[in-house]
Amino acid sequence: MAPMNAPHTTADLISPALMQRFDIPGPRYTSYPTADRFLPDDEGHHLTSALQTRARLSSVTPLSLYLHLPFCESVCYYCACNKVITKDHGKVDRYLHSLEKEMVLVGGGLGSDRRVGQLHLGGGSPTFLDDEELTRLMAQMRRHFKFVEGVECSIEIDPRTVDRQRLACLRQLGFNRLSFGVQDFDPEVQKAVHREQPFEQVAALMEEVRALGFDSVNLDLIYGLPRQSSESFRKTLQQVLQLEPDRLALYAYAHLPTRFKPQRRIEARELPKAEDKVRMMDQAVQALMRHGYDYIGMDHFALPGDQLAQVKRDGRLQRNFQGYHAHAGADLLGLGVSSISQIGDAYSQSVKTLDEYYGCLDAGRLPVERGVTLNEDDRLRREVIMALMCQGKINFSQVNERYGIDCVHYFADALEKLREFEWEGLVMRSSAGLEVSKTGWFFVRPMAMCFDQYLARHQDHQRFSKVL
Numbered sequence: 001m002a003p004m005n006a007p008h009t010t011a012d013l014i015s016p017a018l019m020q021r022f023d024i025p026g027p028r029y030t031s032y033p034t035a036d037r038f039l040p041d042d043e044g045h046h047l048t049s050a051l052q053t054r055a056r057l058s059s060v061t062p063l064s065l066y067l068h069l070p071f072c073e074s075v076c077y078y079c080a081c082n083k084v085i086t087k088d089h090g091k092v093d094r095y096l097h098s099l100e101k102e103m104v105l106v107g108g109g110l111g112s113d114r115r116v117g118q119l120h121l122g123g124g125s126p127t128f129l130d131d132e133e134l135t136r137l138m139a140q141m142r143r144h145f146k147f148v149e150g151v152e153c154s155i156e157i158d159p160r161t162v163d164r165q166r167l168a169c170l171r172q173l174g175f176n177r178l179s180f181g182v183q184d185f186d187p188e189v190q191k192a193v194h195r196e197q198p199f200e201q202v203a204a205l206m207e208e209v210r211a212l213g214f215d216s217v218n219l220d221l222i223y224g225l226p227r228q229s230s231e232s233f234r235k236t237l238q239q240v241l242q243l244e245p246d247r248l249a250l251y252a253y254a255h256l257p258t259r260f261k262p263q264r265r266i267e268a269r270e271l272p273k274a275e276d277k278v279r280m281m282d283q284a285v286q287a288l289m290r291h292g293y294d295y296i297g298m299d300h301f302a303l304p305g306d307q308l309a310q311v312k313r314d315g316r317l318q319r320n321f322q323g324y325h326a327h328a329g330a331d332l333l334g335l336g337v338s339s340i341s342q343i344g345d346a347y348s349q350s351v352k353t354l355d356e357y358y359g360c361l362d363a364g365r366l367p368v369e370r371g372v373t374l375n376e377d378d379r380l381r382r383e384v385i386m387a388l389m390c391q392g393k394i395n396f397s398q399v400n401e402r403y404g405i406d407c408v409h410y411f412a413d414a415l416e417k418l419r420e421f422e423w424e425g426l427v428m429r430s431s432a433g434l435e436v437s438k439t440g441w442f443f444v445r446p447m448a449m450c451f452d453q454y455l456a457r458h459q460d461h462q463r464f465s466k467v468l
């Protein structure tokens with residue numbers, strides 16, 4: 001039976017009329033303010049001052065570390081990531097060298113408490129690095145940070161770049177969670193997006209992953225890709241479910257070719273129509289529910305025994321630049337080109353190109369480009385937006401007490417905007433607060449937008465992707 005916190009079917013729940021009204025472009029709220037609101041800060045003031053504040057605290061939660069490894073051998077046409085396409089593996093050496101310089105600089109700011117509770121390697125394709133390079137990278141990190149016992153180490157895997165031996169090496173290096181980019185198993189779709197990786201290849205890797213004793217495996221899927229149909233996607237889903245991943249991310253493809261150059265190679269006429277995308281999402285949600293997956297929130301599903309499902313049930317789910325996670329109170333330190341840090345009340349983003357990155361580090365400067373330190377209103381709005389995105393509810397009295405405000409008065413504008421969601425039964429409002437409905441979970445993003453003070457000031461959300 002499907003869990004109470006999850007939608008059972010989407011076709012029944014999401015009518016075309018609802019889609020038309022509420023499927024508007026908007027941020028994914030992995031931060032608030034969203035990264036596009038950060039201000040120029042090439043001296044890295046926001047980061048430096050946040051690190052100093054952290055260093056002065058008597059007790060802090062171990063850090064989450066994110067490392068961005070930008071290299072990929074070939075481009076996937078749907079890609080919206082910051083990456084460097086190259087076949088030249090010689091480029092890795094300089095990058096690792098610069099990463100170490102960055103670790104030294106940031107480590108100085110962190111002070112003596114360098115404990116790390118979670119590490120994630122993303123990209124690009126982290127597995128562009130060979131075993132020796134990954135070993136060198138992990139050794140660098142262990143030199144500059146102290147991994148706590150039971151540290152959660154995860155890495156994004158491009159299935160085309162690993163085999164049994166490489167997986168064994170990752171296990172030996174301490175990785176316990178893997179995330180495979182699958183997207184779709186249909187050969188025609190794979191050709192259309194320039195990412196060919198047969199089901200058999202991924203299935204064989206999954207077998208190895210289980211044999212090697214990794215704690216959790218995530219698979220990423222995308223619906224709305226060129227040449228995808230509800231029929232072809234149904235088959236992909238069947239194949240994915242055979243593999244029994246612990247977690248699944250189900251993203252809607254957002255075709256924004258003016259923002260993301262690789263997407264210009266996708267034939268717009270080959271893209272499925274909006275109603276086909278709803279059908280694909282519907283069949284995916286139904287299939288996942290039938291197979292016992294819990295709905296976590298925006299695009300994410302997990303088996304009930306998985307840590308993410310557990311924290312969701314306990315109301316402890318969190319969200320940051322890595323999406324949903326279980327590490328309450330942990331600052332996120334991003335290292336590498338284009339990475340984002342969230343330390344206390346500050347956000348900071350690194351420069352986006354390799355030349356800038358190397359230039360800053362060669363000059364002994366933090367490779368920071370932009371940042372922001374939250375004011376009281378930002379902190380308050382971040383809390384309510386994250387409560388909506390993670391718990392699906394806002395408890396007015398808790399917020400009133402913490403911030404010394406009256407939510408009904410303070411958020412009068414937002415609550416007024418939310419009325420149309422209320423009328424459609426997407427969110428329920430009472431004197432205690434707000435709670436989203438099963439259907440409402442699919443629209444938490446536009447609901448969160450009602451609380452976004454920056455969007456209210458600048459009506460420019462067209463550059464974001466839509467919900468579906």
Ligand code: SF4
Nearest residue numbers: 072075076079081124
């Ligand atoms: S989707 Fe991933 S693997 Fe493909 S080009 Fe982008 S970053 Fe590289």
